Amino acid sequence: MANIVWKRSLLCAFFSNAKIQSVISKRNIYIKEYFTNLICLSHQKMYQTIILGSILLISLYISKRIRETKLNMPPLARYKIPIIGHTYSYIFNSEEFIKQCKKEYGDIFSIYVWGRVRTIVGKEYVQEILSKDDTFSFFVAFRKRFPGDVLLKNLGAISPIKLLKEHVFPKLNFYSERMQKSLHSATQKYIDIDIGDHDEPKVFNNMYYLMARIISTPIANIFIGEEGSKDDEIITTFAEFTRDLSIFLIIPPFLDFIYPGLQHYVNRIVIKSGLYNPAIKHQIILIKHIKKQACKRLQEKEKYGDSWKRPDDFLQDIMEQDGFDSNNVDYSSLADRICSLLFAAIHTTAGGCANAFMDLASRPQYMQELYEEQLEVHKEADDDGILPFEALNKMKKLDSFIRESLRLTGHIVALEHAVLKDHTFLNGLQVPKDRLVYVYVDDVNQDESLQGPNPKSFEPFRHVDANALASKIGKNYMPFGGGKHACPGRYFAINEIKFFMHNVILKYNFRTASGKVEERRRVGPLALPSSGAIIIEKRVK
Incomplete structure (x- = not known):
């Protein structure tokens, strides 16, 4: 009797399990059919989107061409x-x-x-x-x-050019001494130390790389203070920021072959998604330094009151603007403001300085004439070797040389x-x-x-008697653009190049390692400073 009950129980369990398996099997079929239909529907919608998008693009293209054909267009080669x-x-x-x-x-x-x-x-x-x-x-x-x-998403609608016009360019005379001292210290750090006391000349490669660091030193001093100009991490950020971000200008826009502007759109997606943003590492460094400086300045101002010695730099100017909240400082915004200025200030000045340095090294026959002019001008220097701002106007031959170098960029x-x-x-x-x-x-x-x-x-002194300074724009000279939107930083850049060249001409003899004229590097229709080597040795007095 027990055996019969056991068999009946086993039989019921078997049929019950079979029903369950049947239900599961039907459910899986329904699920499979559902997702198959869903995928087909998604594909249909995707194809519809692609087709509609293509029709829209073609329509826009045709309408644009119809409008263009009504114009008397320049001939297309x-x-x-x-x-x-x-x-x-x-x-x-x-x-x-x-x-x-x-x-x-x-x-x-x-x-x-x-x-x-x-x-x-x-x-x-x-x-x-x-x-x-x-x-x-x-x-x-x-x-x-x-x-x-x-x-630089924290910059907002602030114009870097407007910042420079308001806080830096009106103070060129005031910043002259600091610019010279910083250039002297940077030259000593990046050139003198390498040469040392050896009689043997020293070979320097990639002058743009060297110039970017030397030029960054006075700019760091003026932007964020003397302490920042002595920080290697800050100088590296100042020198490399533009180069790192320029990848978005250098990479060929292959995607534009598909549709004009597509490359720029994809670049924005890459940055917004966090896949790649070369600015971040520089922003982190600047935020760290700015936060340290801002806190120190706010504490010292509160502690010393009217006897507090105010730092004269761009950072302090920004901290004293209307709307600046000392209790809730937006360090990301401050860092992005500095970054925007770096993009406008460093690359062009370092490039112009590297070109002028290489052009003179390529043409040592002009060295003596420029040296004699700098000796005469340097008679006006104080005991620390600092020239008055007005001495820049007496570097006529040097100014002409720099203008010719810029003209033939x-x-x-x-x-x-x-x-x-x-x-x-x-x-x-x-x-x-x-x-x-x-x-x-x-x-x-x-x-x-x-x-x-x-x-x-290349005729370096063709501009001496032409009343044409290196900073003067005109129909025949446009390294700084033209019109009312010509680069407002050209005076700052030329002053910095002249002070640097004045200093190195007095201290060194230099020539190209090849013994030839080093031409610019060509990248499509644009030119970059030569990467050729320069031999530098201390001048024997």
């Missing part, structure tokens, strides 16, 4: 390879390519580069671009290429501007809104009517 257009020639043979285009198509012409039509403007019409700031904008064009607002086209509204040039050719236009600077620099005889040759 012929090209053989679809999509690629003129990109290869523009990158690898820029000088000859642009020169040939001008010869064939005239002063204003267009080329197809990186998936976009761009217009090149020659010397006859450059001033239209530089003077009409309501039609052409350098800053709008720059923002379309460089994602500064997401790299080596760029083929530069000063990219965005067209804000349809524009008609004086010759009747028109460019549409949103077009990017470039100045053919080599056309300006190589023109005899603008530059005088032998415009292609």
Whole structure:
């Protein structure tokens, strides 16, 4: 009897388990069908989105082309390879390519580069671009290429140029002594120590790298104080910040072949998602130092009251602005303000200084004449070797040398501007809104009517009697742009270069290791300082 009950129980359990398995199997089928339908629906929606998006892009493209065909556009240079257009020639043979285009198509012409039509403007019409700031904008064009607002997200709507104009440039005379002292100490740190007391000359490679650190020292002093200018971590950040962020300007915009502006859009996504942001490490260093300085200054001001010695630098100016809350300091905002100034101040000054240094090393025949001028000027220096601010005006030959070095910087086209509204040039050719236009600077620099005889040759003293200072912009000289938006920091940069060159000409003899003229490095239509080596030795007095 017990055996029968056991068998019946086992039989019931078997059938019960079978029912459960059947239910589970049906449920799995339903789930599988549900997700299959869901995936199919997702695919359908994805395909619909792609199709609708493609139709929208094509419609926008067609409508734009219809609008453009109504304009008297500059001639588009012929090209053989679809999509690629003129990109290869523009990158690898820029000088000859642009020169040939001008010869064939005239002063204003267009080329197809990186998936976009761009217009090149020659010397006859450059001033239209530089003077009409309501039609052409350098800053709008720059923002379309460089994602500064997401790299420095705590900067807000503050303009770096406005900060410099208000807090730095009006004090050039005041900062002169500090600039010279910082340059002396930096030169001693980065050049003198390496040379030492040895009679043997010392070989220095990559002058831009060296110049960036030397130039960063007085700028750090003026921006965040003397203590910061002696901190190696701060100097490294000042020297390398622009170089690290410039990756977004250097990387070729391959994605723009798919759609203009796509590369910039992807760069912004990469930064916003936290995948890559080269500014962060520099921001952390600056926040640490600024916090230390700000706390120290606030405590000392409260402790000493009216007898407190106020630091004279950009950081203190910002801390005394209306709206600054000493009880709730936004250190990230302060750091981003400093970073924005670094991007504007360091690279161009260090590049100009490296070029001038290399140009003189490449042409030692001019060394003695410049040396004699600096000896005469240095008679006005005090016991510490510090010159009065007015002594800069007496470095006429040196100023001319620097201007010639800047004139022949080596760029083929530069000063990219965005067209804000349809524009008609004086010759009747028109460019549409949103077009990017470039100045053919080599056309300006190589023109005899603008530059005088032998415009292609480096003649260091051609500007001595021409009343043309290195900081003076004009139709024949545009390393600092032109018009009312010309670089306002050019006076600061030229002063720093002149003080540095004055110092090294008096202290050293230098020449290129190759014994030849070192040319600029070419990166597409742009030029960078030579990476050639320089031999430096102490001058025998």
